[in-house]
Amino acid sequence: MSLFLFVHGASWAVDRRIEENADVRSSRRDRQIQVLLFTSADGEVRRSEIAENFPEEPTARLLESVWKYAEVIHAGDPGEMTSRGEMVVPGLRDVLRAFSRALLLRCPNCGGPKVIRRWFALEPCCAKCGLQLDRGEMDDNVIGGMYFNIVLAELLFAAVLLIVVIAMWPHVPWAGVEYSLIAAMIIAPIIFYPASRLMWLALDLLLRPPDATEMESYANAAKSARKSTRQSV
Ligand SMILES: [Zn+2]
Incomplete structure (x- = not known):
């Protein structure tokens, strides 16, 4: 799953690499495009570590908040909610x-x-x-x-x-x-x-x-x- 966020003209990509068996934490500036990769050994994206790992990146905090919000929506007790599908980016x-x-x-x-x-x-x-x-x-x-x-x-x-x-x-x-x-x-x-x-x-x-x-x-x-x-x- 890839999630692309566009914040202040910068393109952010959070890539989940399930096939990789180790932590991959990298941040690089490639012209106008900033790419962040967050994966852990079990393939889950570590939301809580996004801002911690990139304290120099102010947008990392924003990204973390967005991620947390998405997580709450997806994992929270939905009450009467019957739909439980994954969130996707539509074409x-x-x-x-x-x-x-x-x-x-x-x-x-x-x-x-x-x-x-x-x-x-x-x-x-x-x-x-x-x-x-x-x-x-x-x-x-x-x-x-x-x-x-x-x-x-x-x-x-x-x-x-x-x-x-x-x-x-x-x-x-x-x-x-x-x-x-x-x-x-x-x-x-x-x-x-x-x-x-x-x-x-x-x-x-x-x-x-x-x-x-x-x-x-x-x-x-x-x-x-x-x-x-x-x-x-
Ligand atoms: Zn119908």
């Missing part, structure tokens, strides 16, 4: 595919339709691939959705303002622009709500793709739900 094509599916109000995982129950509520699961659309993390999904909601509304704000100012300069009707943008900023979060929820799901799926165990758990949950419905009828 550009995957990013574009997942986000365009979300914007078209389709399942970011498989592109299946019918993932919206009502404008403010997703279906519990995708009818096509069976993915639980909040992945067992309802609160995170709603909060993450809000983040994308704000981003989309702000982008709309900036784009409309820019277009109007450029098109009408120097006779920009500022009062009209102000009132229309206020109205747009009230309406936009409502319009973007379902897409925002799905965009957060897209990001989540890109960084933590569902593994077979996770998909199996959804299939089993759906099966037992069907069974209990049949029994109650």
